[in-house]
Amino acid sequence: MSIPPAPRAPIRPGTILVREHEQKLHHVVVTKDGFSWNGAEFGSLSEVAFAITGTRWNGPRFFGLRAKTARNGAAASP
Template identity: 55%
Template structure:
């Protein structure tokens, strides 16, 4: 099964934009014919982008190759989310913005913390507390985590 999975993974990587010279364009489309049109378009677009700008980062490719055989889809998604969160790097000068009670709040990332309303804070959570008066996960409050930013009924 391991060889079949790796073969399937290799076949999936080559779907879309890469067509064998001898077969022509029709053949690459027929490889995708069983998929819905929106997925065909996404695969072709990805392959074109990868051909122009380079494929997956080697660390991500290695990560995916390592887990493809031994993980359930749910655990793979959880690991991908954790991996993605680990890649977020906030650089000095970045401005985070959030509307709260009709007022746009902006925090600026500096080398040794965050600035909000002229005061330096050690964490985004401290800023979120200063803005709302309730405890929030600061990255979540500023939209860096989850898609719950639109909710203003509580932390």
């Protein structure tokens, strides 16, 4: 039997997330209603990741807020 992960604390408004993709830095600002990137507002990090890459991503994973998991659901070793 596995123990579920502890809930994560929400990201505070005003936090800036930075991600490099295709040799370009992207800065996303956490707002009280979602996220702001390139002057556009988004409701989720997954929407921002899609806007940046053009492909579906788990937003928290794309921005390094969630660890990758192994196929069995356990955290992958570094």
